């Protein structure tokens with residue numbers, strides 16, 4: 669049984685500002701970085717939300733609304749400052765794909781290490797290695813330290829590993845642009861398969877048609893809070909209307 673449950677959750681970032689060189693050197697420039705009077709950003713505010721199995725949730729909202737922070741919090745990157753966050757199920761995050769790579773190690777070693785990080789056992793990741801390598805189409809480059817990869821090659825490797833595991837909960841931040849056109853179409857197909865097998869999907873997007881086509885529930889966030897929660901057609905319509 670997979671579930672994501674937030675009860676009165678807050679996430680506050682402490683923003684370092686008083687000691688900026690600019691503040692010290694230029695008198696009167698202290699207000700340069702005035703997000704909040706006390707130097708904090710309240711990214712998630714008193715959030716209550718339950719996401720159950722079968723739900724495909726889209727999160728929409730303006731820049732800085734807290735959408736990506738929400739995903740990172742659910743994936744465990746940022747712990748909530750207060751409140752209760754329950755996540756049951758194996759998570760796969762399709763964002764910050766580069767996190768956790770060993771730049772000095774080669775592609776093969778990174779497949780293995782990253783697989784373990786994503787919850788595979790040594791045996792299960794070994795069994796998937798050749799399939800991951802094949803999907804990435806990196807061939808001989810897999811023997812090379814990943815620090816020498818081009819950005820497109822790096823994305824291919826990261827994407828191939830992340831999508832080889834079968835998650836209960838799939839967290840997506842926009843569409844993953846993975847390499848050239850041929851790889852992109854293969855990647856999109858693989859992404860669709862992942863969406864189908866996952867029990868819960870959360871998609872952060874600025875594309876209203878993706879929210880409507882891919883999801884069966886939508887929340888609109890502003891300033892860390894949920895403004896509206898409901899059918900993607902209704903929520904995206906209200907969001908668009910608010911902008912005109």
Ligand SMILES: Nc1ncnc2c1ncn2[C@@H]1O[C@H](COP(=O)(O)OP(=O)(O)OP(=O)(O)O)[C@@H](O)[C@H]1O
Nearest residue numbers: 681683709711729730731732733734735736737738
């Ligand atoms: N690591 C961090 N440290 C400090 N503040 C942060 C950090 N990450 C995000 N923020 C702040 O938290 C707020 C929410 O940011 P977030 O990235 O979640 O917004 P978003 O809705 O995903 O925006 P966008 O649509 O532009 O991607 C913003 O004010 C942002 O500046």
